[in-house]
Amino acid sequence: MTEEELRRKIGTENPFKVPDGYFEGFAENMMRLLPEKAAEETHPKIGVGRRTWRPWLYAAAAVCAVALIIGAVHRADSTRAADYVAEYTEEEMSDYMATSLFDEYTLYSYLTDEE
DSSP states (O other): OOHHHHHHHHOSSOSOOOOTTTTTTHHHHHHHHSOOOOOOOOOOOOSOOHHHHHHHHHHHHHHHHHHHHHHHHHHHHHSOHHHHHHTSOHHHHHHHHHHSOOOHHHHHHHHTTOO
């Protein structure tokens, strides 16, 4: 069935009916039926609201996170090869060097952190 056939068969009238004059006093009747409520005076709140301090809180959290990350990276970098070498005695180092395949250039570059 096409739309045109449906309109001929059923019609185009609105099947829902509203009594005459129903909406003429609707607002007054509704207000009469509702309980009366005293109007409250509202004053703007004085002080710091959430919208004011929330961005500052986020900024402080970001600064703390950056400080922690920088501290962790700095701590990881502070343990250099020279610090590890300083823990051993000369005798231990000479024994190690005698058994390893290091030449002097590699040793110097290792101790000065150059590559």
